[in-house]
Amino acid sequence: MHIYIHIPYCDSKCFYCAFNSYTNLHFTIPSYMKSLTKVITKALQKNKQKIATIFIGGGTPSVIKPQYYEEIFAFLKPFINNESEISIEANPNSATLPWLRAMRSLGVNRISFGVQSFSDEKLRYLNRAHKAKDAIKAIENAYKVGFNNISLDLLYDLAIDSKELLEQDLRLAFSLPITHISTYELTLEEGSRFFSMPKVKAQKEELNFFIKETIKSYGLKQYEVSNYGKICKHNLAYWEHKEYLGFGAGVVGFRKNYRYYSHKNIQNFINDPFFCEKEVLSKEDILLEKLFLGLRSIVGVEQKILPLNMQERANLLVKEKKLSFTNGKYFNEDYFLADELALFIMQN
C-alpha cells in the first residue's frame, strides 16, 4: 500500500509554484491536522495490508510541528515495518534540528529538501524563504540526526541560468551527504506568478543535457525524467500505475480504475474530509497512462498491454534504437523524449 499525505501550508509562495498551498492560513493548522488524522484513521480502520511507502508532501511539511505528526504516526505504526519507505519534504528554513530529530524518531527514513539553487540571487528571484547557507546547514543537520537517504531539488532553465551557475549548484549539492537529486526544468504553470512572465524561462534546451551529463559524472543514475540516484519507491509506484491513497486537501488517490479527488479548499476539507469526487478511467486512458509513465521512467512498458498496431510502432522504435526490448518490456533510453515516443507509438 502507498500513502500520500498533503500539507497545504508554506511560509512563502514561490513564484513558479501552482500547487495547492497557502501562506496565510496557518491558523487553520490545528483543525486541518485534526481532520487529516480523522480521515487517515477511518481509512486504515479495516486495513490489513502492510504500508510499503508513505510520502508527506506539500506545500511545506516542515511548517507543521512534530506533535501533529505524532498523532498520525500512532495510527500508522502497526502497518509499518523496516522495509517501509517513509519520506517527507522539508524546506531549509523550517527544518530545524529539533524538527529533524523528531521526524527521524517517528520513523521517517527519507527526506527531500526544496533547495532549488545554491545561488542567493536565484533564490531571491524565485521568492524562496531561505538562503544557500540555510540549505547546507539543514542537510548537514539531517545527516547528523541519522537520515541516510537524503534528496534535494534543483530548479533550472530560468533566464538567469547558465552552465556555470548550474555547475556550481551541482558541485555544492554533491559536496553534501545526499543519495538522490531531483532536477526540474521550469514550467510556467497556470496559477503561478511566473505564468504571465514567459521571459523568466530561458528556453535553453542544452541545459537539460548539461544537467543530465553532469549528474551522471557524479555517479548517480537517472531513473526518471527529473530524478537521479537511490530510487524513491513511492514515486516509482506512481509510474508503475499502482494504487495509492491520498489524504489532505486537494489530493488525488487511485484505486482500480478510478481516481478520486478531495476538496481543494482547506476550509472545505476541514469541514468534510471524507468528500471525494471520482474520475473513472477508460481502458484507453489506462493504456495511455501506462505507456507514457513507463517511457518517462525506468519502469518500461509491457509489450502485451499494447494493441498490435502500437506494438509495430514500438518495434520500429526498437529497430531505430530509440527503445530497447528485454523480458517482454520496452524500455526508453532517453527519458527526455518520453512524450514524443509515446505519441509516436499512439499514432495510427
Next chain:
Amino acid sequence: MSQKSSQENIRNFSIIAHIDHGKSTLADRIIQECGAVSERKMSDQLLDTMDIEKERGITIKAQSVRLIYEKDGKEYILNLIDTPGHVDFSYEVSRSLASSEGALLVVDASQGVEAQTMANVYIAIENDLELIPVINKIDLPNADPDRVLTEIEETIGLDCTDHVLVSAKTGVGIKELLDKIVDRIPAPKGDENAPTKALIYDSWFDNYLGALALVRVFDGSIKKGQTIQIMGTKEEHQVLDLMYPHPINPQKTESINTGEIGIVVMGLKSVEGLKVGDTITDAKNPTPTPIPGFEPAKPFVFAGLYPIETDKFEDLRDALNKLKLNDAALTFEPESSLALGSGFRVGFLGMLHMEVVKERLEREFNLDLIATAPTVIYKVLKTDGEEIIVQNPSELPDPSKIDKIFEPYVKATILTPNEYVGNLMKLLNERRGIQVRMDYLNENRVLLEYDVPMNEIVMDFYDKLKSITRGYASFDYEPIGFREGDLVKLDIRVAGEVVDALSIIVPREKARQRGLAFVNQLKELIPRQLFEVAIQASIGNTIIARTNVRAMGKNVTAKCYGGDITRKRKLLEKQKAGKKRMKAIGKVQVPQEAFMAVLKIDR
C-alpha cells in the same frame, strides 16, 4: 413588374470595373434608385451572394437583376448584368458582356485605369458594346476626375466627352447615370419571329429548383412548357418555370421575350449540362446558327487535393461532385500519390479559383485537405514521337525519354506608377518574361506588356507584384499558347524517399537555386522529430541541395507525480490531436503547409 415589353424599352448593360473601384456598391445604388429593394432589405453588396464573395469583397459568380426605371413618363426595363471581377473568370466576363448592348466603364476617380479594366474594355469593344465612362468615388478628397478621364482617353482611346461623375457611396449622379443608360445604350434588336436563340451566360445550382440557367434571349422567346435544346450537348429539356432575376425576390413569368434576360428552370440535377456560353434553342424548330464564341472554360492550373485522413477520400469525392453542381469549370479526376495516398488532381481557372474551391471544401464540407503546389499543363514530346500532356510534375517521363517540353505562356499586362518600373522589370526578368511593350501613358503611369511562362506566375507572382509596387500596380494576363522550354523535374526527398507530391518542374538554369531555397523552406516547416530528417533536392539521381532537420532533443514535462497523471494524459491527447493534422510519410510527420512550401520560397 412582370408586364411585357417591346424591345425598344429594354436596356441590357454590364459594369466593367477593377476590384475596389466600387462596382458592387454602384450596382446596389442603382438597384436602390430603381426601387427594386426596399431600404429595409438593403444589405451591403446585394449581388455578391456567396459568403466568400462578401468576405473577400470580390464577385465570383455573375449575377443579374431586372429593374424598372421611369424616364419622361415612359417605363424602361434595365437589366443589370453583373460580371465576375477576377482574371480567373474572364471567360464568364466575356459571356456576360456578350449578353449586353452596353457597359458602364467604372473607374475610381483617384486611382485611374487598371489592368483588369483594360482587359475587359477590350472584350467589350470586340463585342461592339456602347461604353459609358463613369467616374466613381468623386466624393473622395483626392479625386481627380479630369486626370482620370484623360487617362481613359489616352490608354483606351475612348471618347470621354459624354461621361458621368458619380459617388456610389453618397448617391450623387446616380439619377443622371440611369438617364444616360436609357439614352445611350441601344435597345436590343432581335428577331421576335425567329426560332428561339438564347445565350447561357451563367448557371448555378439551387437546392430547391435544381440547376438554373441565366440566359439572354437574342431571337424568339422561351415559354413555360416549351421543349428546348441545349445546342452544345444536344440534350432536350422541358421548361418548368421562368423567372426574372432579382437578388431577393425573383419574379415568375410565363415567357422570356426577345431582348430580355431571365432564369430558366428545367429541374436538372447538375450544372454540368448548362455550360456558360452554350445556346438554348427550340427543340422542334432550332435556330440554324448557335451563338458564336462558345468554349467550355478550360482549367489552367492544376493541383492535387488530398484528405489528411486517408479514409475521407470518398467524402472528398462527394464534396467535389456537389461543388461541381454549381461550378462547371471545376474538373477533377482521381489520382494517387505515394506520399499522400488517394486524392484528386483538380483543374482550376486560376489561383483564386483554386483558393475558393479549397476553402469551400474545407468550410462547407468540413474536410481537412492538403493541396499540392499548383502547376500548369506541359506538353511533352517523347523521343518515340508520342506527345503527352502532363498535369502533375511527378508524371514527367524520365529525362532520357523526353525530346522536347513545351510550356504555356501568357501575355501579362501591367499598369504601374513609373517609380516601380525598375522593380517590375527585374521581377519579370527573373520570371523569364520577355518584354513586348512599354508605354508611358502619362508622366507617371506606365503600361508594361510581357510574354511570361505561365509556370512563373501561378505561384506567387501576384503577391510579389503587389509587394514590390506597394499595391499600386495592377495585373492581368491571357494565355497565348505553348513554347519550348529547357525544363527539368526537381524532386524532393524526405528521409531518403522521393515525396512525389513535392515534385516541381523548373527551368534547368534555376534548378540548383530553387532546390536550395525549397529544402531550406521545408526545414523551417517540418518540426523536429525523434529522428534526424534529411531533406534533399534532386534531379534524377543527382542530389543538388540538402539540409537536415535536427532530431528532437526533448519533449516531456518535468513533473509527473500522483496528482498530475490525469492532467498529463490530457495534455498528451491534445498533442496527439495536433499531430493528426500532419501527414505521416514513412516515420516522418509532415505538416500540411509543407506541400505548399514551394509557393513561399524566395527566388
